[in-house]
Structure formats: structure tokens, C-alpha cells
Amino acid sequence: MATNTPLQAIVAGGGIGGLALANGLRRAGVAVRVHEREVQRTDRLQGFRIHVNPHGSAALHELLSPALFDAFVAASGKGGNGFGFVTEQFDRLVDFDATGIVTISGKYALTDAARDRLDPRLLTHPWSVIPPSGCGMFIAPHEFTAPAAVPAAEGLPPGLLFDDTRSYVFWAFAAKRERFGTDLTEFTPARLHATADRMTTGWAPELRHLVAESDPATTTLIPIKTSVPIPRWTTTNVTLLGDAIHSMTPFAGIGANTARRDAQLLCRMLISADRRERGLLAALDSYEAAMTDYGFAAVRTSLSTAERSVADGRLGRMMGKLVLRTAGAIPPMKRRVFADLGA
Numbered sequence: 001m002a003t004n005t006p007l008q009a010i011v012a013g014g015g016i017g018g019l020a021l022a023n024g025l026r027r028a029g030v031a032v033r034v035h036e037r038e039v040q041r042t043d044r045l046q047g048f049r050i051h052v053n054p055h056g057s058a059a060l061h062e063l064l065s066p067a068l069f070d071a072f073v074a075a076s077g078k079g080g081n082g083f084g085f086v087t088e089q090f091d092r093l094v095d096f097d098a099t100g101i102v103t104i105s106g107k108y109a110l111t112d113a114a115r116d117r118l119d120p121r122l123l124t125h126p127w128s129v130i131p132p133s134g135c136g137m138f139i140a141p142h143e144f145t146a147p148a149a150v151p152a153a154e155g156l157p158p159g160l161l162f163d164d165t166r167s168y169v170f171w172a173f174a175a176k177r178e179r180f181g182t183d184l185t186e187f188t189p190a191r192l193h194a195t196a197d198r199m200t201t202g203w204a205p206e207l208r209h210l211v212a213e214s215d216p217a218t219t220t221l222i223p224i225k226t227s228v229p230i231p232r233w234t235t236t237n238v239t240l241l242g243d244a245i246h247s248m249t250p251f252a253g254i255g256a257n258t259a260r261r262d263a264q265l266l267c268r269m270l271i272s273a274d275r276r277e278r279g280l281l282a283a284l285d286s287y288e289a290a291m292t293d294y295g296f297a298a299v300r301t302s303l304s305t306a307e308r309s310v311a312d313g314r315l316g317r318m319m320g321k322l323v324l325r326t327a328g329a330i331p332p333m334k335r336r337v338f339a340d341l342g343a
């Protein structure tokens with residue numbers, strides 16, 4: 001659909017993917033408007049940060065102005081390098097050079113006193129705790145050195161403040177609904193906190209301390225949902241990106257990174273349409289073909305990671321731990337087995 005009318009993009013939703021796309025289009029001189037439902041910047045502020053993998057970072061590097069990218073880097077938390085798996089007794093199974101899985105439950109605030117009481121290993125990098133069966137826990141340190149104010153940069157209004165740059169360690173206990181023995185949906189944060197504490201009875205003291213000493217008010221319940229892959233549709237001039245088409249569980253920590261990948265690819269396609277290098281529908285069709293492919297692959301990866309994390313079978317878990325221990329002891333095997341983690 002090549003016309004002489006300049007391209008006009010409308011982005012519905014100024015979230016992680018939509019804003020990345022709008023930034024990229026604006027940098028390239030393509031007319032774009034963003035319509036966002038929430039009125040206040042802090043309306044959906046949950047105080048948890050997300051893991052940005054190399055795909056997400058490369059997309060932001062391409063789409064943001066250098067000043068905004070520098071501001072993003074300056075505001076990034078220090079989560080530590082690598083990744084580790086431990087048993088519920090905090091026995092090490094294997095470490096990673098790359099990271100991946102993320103979900104949410106509670107926050108252990110890293111005040112000076114609380115930091116002294118915490119096992120320092122918990123601050124080195126994210127950990128996945130693998131008990132004998134039926135549940136799992138993800139732990140990740142988030143330490144910030146960035147000042148509360150956004151660094152001055154061209155194109156940014158002066159005096160901007162970041163929302164939440166206090167350091168903390170987050171933990172997320174996951175299990176199938178029936179394992180809790182009760183419906184948690186009406187539970188207050190304090191009751192959720194007490195439930196997580198009860199469910200981790202018998203775990204290593206270092207892990208129990210993390211849960212027990214977290215502020216109960218930070219505890220949140222997140223029912224895990226996933227989209228169901230659908231067949232390709234006929235391309236029109238309305239398309240989708242991010243969670244709007246391939247929402248996934250948070251277990252692999254790739255939802256936002258996939259949304260940014262969409263934004264990067266869609267931006268390239270819209271720029272090529274704007275420059276008349278190809279028709280708009282042909283450009284969108286190429287985007288949708290690629291996006292549904294890698295997007296739904298990410299949905300499947302994320303779902304199987306979630307299911308494995310809460311699987312009941314003791315034998316499967318024992319085998320899994322054996323693989324992790326073996327991989328941890330043999331570096332070439334470790335590299336091969338975990339090559340795609342966080343991709």
C-alpha cells in the first residue's frame with residue numbers, strides 16, 4: 001500500500017514496548033502519537049524492577065537517543081553477574097554466566113543493618129531454589145548506585161526523579177494453587193507473607209531469614225497467566241506488539257525483552273515504509289511473520305519454565321538436579337546446556 005501520504009503511527013499503550021517503539025520512530029523522523037490509559041506515571045508502580053537481557057538492551061540502544069540510553073544505563077540496578085541454582089538447604093547445584101528467570105513475591109530492604117544480617121551469597125547474583133518437589137523460589141538482589149535524580153540530558157526536562165531506587169533483594173515463592181491448601185486471592189499482604197514463611201519451613205536458615213525479615217507489606221500475590229499461541233491473521237494497518245499479542249509468564253524473564261525486540265523490528269519496518277522502500281502492509285506482514293514466530297516461541301519457553309519450577313515429580317527434580325550439578329562441574333557442558341538462558 002504505497003501512497004504519497006506521510007506515515008502517521010499511533011501507538012495505543014505507553015508501556016515498555018510502546019514507548020520504545022515511539023522513541024525509535026521519533027528519532028527517525030516518523031510522525032507518532034502515543035495514547036496511554038494511565039494518567040499518572042506512578043499509577044502502576046509496583047516497585048519491582050525487571051531483568052533486561054542482551055536483546056532488550058540492544059533494542060533500547062537502537063531505539064533511544066544516546067542521552068536517554070545513558071539515563072537508562074545510569075538508572076540500572078546492579079543485580080550481580082551470573083546466576084545460581086541451590087537446593088532448599090542452600091546447597092549449590094550450579095552457577096550461570098548468564099541470567100534469565102524472574103517473578104515476584106516480596107522484598108527484603110537492604111538497609112545497613114539488614115545487609116549485615118543477610119547471607120552475603122544472596123547478594124552475588126540471582127538464585128533459583130529447587131526443593132525436592134512441588135515448589136520453587138527465585139531470589140534476586142537489586143542494588144542501586146544511581147542518584148534519585150535522572151542525570152541531566154539533552155531532550156529531558158530538568159529535575160526528573162526516578163521512582164524507586166532503594167536497594168533490596170526480592171524473592172518469589174511459586175507453587176501450584178492447590179499446594180497452598182486454600183484460596184489466597186483475598187489474603188492480605190501480611191497473611192501472604194505468613195504463608196510463604198510457613199511453606200518454607202525446613203529450608204536453610206539463610207533462605208528463611210530472607211523471607212521472614214522482609215517487610216510483609218511488600219508481599220504480593222501474582223496469579224501466573226499465559227497467552228495461547230494463535231495462527232497468523234490477515235495483515236491490516238493495525239498490528240500488535242508485546243503482551244498485547246504474546247503475554248507470557250514471568251518465569252523466564254523475557255516478556256519485556258520480547259516486547260522491546262518487537263518494538264525494534266516494527267520500528268525498522270515502519271521506517272522502511274515511511275521511506276517508501278516497501279509498502280506499509282508488506283512491511284507489517286514481515287514484522288508479524290517474524291514476531292509471531294519468536295514471540296510464541298518465547299511464550300512456550302516461559303510456560304515450560306514455569307511448569308518445571310513447580311513440578312511435583314521427585315524423580316524429575318532429582319534428575320534435574322543431577323544435570324545441574326554435572327553441568328556445574330563440567331564447564332563446556334554448562335555452556336552448552338545454558339547457552340539460551342535469558343535469550
Ligand SMILES: Cc1cc2nc3c(=O)[nH]c(=O)nc-3n(C[C@H](O)[C@H](O)[C@H](O)COP(=O)(O)OP(=O)(O)OC[C@H]3O[C@@H](n4cnc5c(N)ncnc54)[C@H](O)[C@@H]3O)c2cc1C
Nearest residue numbers: 013015016017037050051102104242243253254255256257
Ligand atoms: C512479576 C513480573 C516480573 C516480570 N519480570 C520481567 C523481567 O525481568 N524481564 C522481562 O523481560 N519481562 C518481565 N516481565 C514481563 C513484562 O513486564 C511485560 O512483558 C512487559 O511489560 C510487556 O510490555 P508491553 O509494552 O507489551 O506492555 P505493558 O508494559 O504492560 O504496557 C502496556 C501499556 O498499555 C496501557 N494500556 C492498556 N490498555 C490501554 C488502553 N485501552 N488505552 C491506552 N493505553 C492502554 C497500560 O496502561 C500500559 O501502560 C515481568 C512481568 C511480571 C508480572
